[in-house]
Amino acid sequence: MKEISLHLLDIAQNSVAAQASRIVIKIEVTSWNNIRDLLPAEDKKSEDTYWLVCEVIDNGRGMDPDFAKQVTNPFATTRTTRDVGLGIPLLKLSAEMAGGGLVLESQPMKGTTVKAYFQVNNIDRIPLGDIASTFKILILGNPDINWIIEFSSFKDKFVLDTQEVKKELGEIPIINDDVLDWIERTVCEGIKVVFGGVLDEVR
């Protein structure tokens, strides 16, 4: 995948398949101190770089511990049509190429969190890409799910919750063209405010 936003589009659909009713997509630029506790011991290196942390958090059916452990293996999949599943292994690869990695936490019946972290200034870090378009398409394809997108950096914070939008809309469906356009524009603005000057690709 060429963009982080494409990975997120892919990973979020695992949450949809897990029958989640609430899915949070969280993108954060943070300093090492704030995430070091979350990471496995072998990853505690390069202490002074900023890190881009992307998470997909769902309240879906989760995975049992045995399956969760082997899920970064491309040959682990719940699909019955064929024996490969590449979504998570590809994200792990992208993260590792940028000096980072992937952490997965899952509890049966409670939900799953996939967290990928990248060194912000690593030359091999793929760009954020078109996050707004990813978010719009996820809503369009799954309008009944409560989607929440969150950005944060040392500069600012942004949250968009489709439940709030729906409250405002009343009987108008969220997949109304003008509403989706508004969501796309608002997310674009959010990215600029939070990541402008923080990530090279955001101006």
Next chain:
Amino acid sequence: MKSVEELKAIREKALKEISIRENENKTRIVVGMATCGIAAGARPVMNAFVEELNKRNIKDVNVTMTGCVGICRLEPIAEVYEANGEKTTYVKLDAEKARRIVAEHIVNHKPVMEFTIGAAEK
């Protein structure tokens, strides 16, 4: 907050149009959006379908997504399901091809034969 005001305005406008939008037997365009589809470029294809339909003010067509269709080497794939039960499978799409499908298939009811799976598999 300014943007919430905007949302209210959108709602007012949408309320006036809502009667035209309620339409059973919609045509559906379903884009394959699994890992294989996304990596091959399905997102710009889906965007192109949505934008072209909006531009032409076509309200009776739903664009949605699905998982892996099973022929990953032909991604990006989109299926057009018409109200009469006809299904057309388009393969190896890009944004430009998606716009042509809207113009020729959706508007003029002539499937774009050269983009179909039948043509690709000859």
